[in-house]
Amino acid sequence: MQNKMATKITLNQLYDIMYDHMDPTGWWPGRSDWEVIWSTVLIQNTNWKNVAQALKDLYKVSGFLPQKILTLTDEELTNAIKKAGFYTRKVKTIQNLATYFQKYDFDLELMQEMPKAKLRKELLAIKGIGSETADVILMYGLRKGEFVVDNYSYRLFECLGWKMPKYEKAKQIIEHDLTDFTLRNYQNFHAMIDTFNQEYKLPQDFEKSFLAGYCIIPPKEKGERFTKYCRD
Numbered sequence: 001m002q003n004k005m006a007t008k009i010t011l012n013q014l015y016d017i018m019y020d021h022m023d024p025t026g027w028w029p030g031r032s033d034w035e036v037i038w039s040t041v042l043i044q045n046t047n048w049k050n051v052a053q054a055l056k057d058l059y060k061v062s063g064f065l066p067q068k069i070l071t072l073t074d075e076e077l078t079n080a081i082k083k084a085g086f087y088t089r090k091v092k093t094i095q096n097l098a099t100y101f102q103k104y105d106f107d108l109e110l111m112q113e114m115p116k117a118k119l120r121k122e123l124l125a126i127k128g129i130g131s132e133t134a135d136v137i138l139m140y141g142l143r144k145g146e147f148v149v150d151n152y153s154y155r156l157f158e159c160l161g162w163k164m165p166k167y168e169k170a171k172q173i174i175e176h177d178l179t180d181f182t183l184r185n186y187q188n189f190h191a192m193i194d195t196f197n198q199e200y201k202l203p204q205d206f207e208k209s210f211l212a213g214y215c216i217i218p219p220k221e222k223g224e225r226f227t228k229y230c231r232d
Contacts, residue, residue: 014160014216017211021210024189024192027188032064033108037137038097040136057079057081058080062080070095096128112142123137132148135147136148139186145181147178149164150193159203159206196211
């Protein structure tokens with residue numbers, strides 16, 4: 001629990017403090033953008049160790065190319081990704097996603113030049129793709145700056161005094177509050193928040209971390225709820 005003399009910081013200041021204490025480089029590994037994209041589906045409801053094993057098998061049969069994935073039978077794709085678990089659902093999602101990219105002739109560079117609002121709307125229309133997965137695909141595969149409102153960010157921000165609203169509202173508030181953020185900034189922030197949660201069990205170990213003693217200044221938006229320690 002935070003003490004009543006917690007130092008108030010903006011989201012930008014939080015980013016700087018975390019960056020000074022952490023190394024966000026090398027986040028979301030992948031030999032290609034396609035590997036990163038498929039991993040965003042495979043990581044759902046499992047851990048990275050299982051995903052890494054499934055990716056090795058998927059690479060053997062497809063080279064991660066969506067056009068090759070679309071030639072695989074359901075059984076072949078299932079066998080390739082089964083180590084990631086929940087494979088029945090994930091097979092369909094990967095097939096749906098590959099079919100979507102076919103619409104753009106599998107040209108990621110072309111898609112990277114398109115408005116992110118259009119791409120996000122299209123991704124969210126794909127069965128099996130939720131807000132978090134869509135935003136990770138946009139940020140790492142399509143080079144669009146996005147704030148990913150994952151469970152790790154909910155845990156961290158609550159420790160810092162902010163009970164965030166639901167996904168889309170929280171995303172809107174955060175992206176509006178962050179200033180001069182580039183794609184690299186968004187990628188780094190996502191990496192640092194997730195790594196922080198892996199290094200410290202939240203909320204139990206928050207007070208042992210370098211962020212103990214801080215709380216977030218409420219973004220200028222109506223309807224947010226903050227803990228008593230961060231109120232004026």
